[in-house]
Amino acid sequence: MPLYEYSCHACGSAFERRLSFSNRLQAQACPKCDETETELLMSAPARPGVTAGGQAASVCPSTGQSCGCPMPGMN
Numbered sequence: 044m045p046l047y048e049y050s051c052h053a054c055g056s057a058f059e060r061r062l063s064f065s066n067r068l069q070a071q072a073c074p075k076c077d078e079t080e081t082e083l084l085m086s087a088p089a090r091p092g093v094t095a096g097g098q099a100a101s102v103c104p105s106t107g108q109s110c111g112c113p114m115p116g117m118n
């Protein structure tokens with residue numbers, strides 16, 4: 044399953060959750076403060092050396108588009 048990054052509005056911390064695509068918009072409890080006022084961060088993670096050459100158009104197998112989530116098997 045893809046890894047999604049969330050930001051907590053209550054305490055400002057960021058955390059990651061491995062969720063199915065359909066569950067990614069559900070509220071995720073913050074591991075630090077246990078609040079559920081969390082926001083899914085859609086920005087692609089910074090990958091030095093990948094974005095500049097135009098070879099970053101890799102398509103996510105989960106969403107069918109370039110969503111920036113880590114590809115399965117790339118870890």
Ligand SMILES: [Zn+2]
Pocket residue numbers: 051052053054055056073074075076077078
């Ligand atoms: Zn929090």
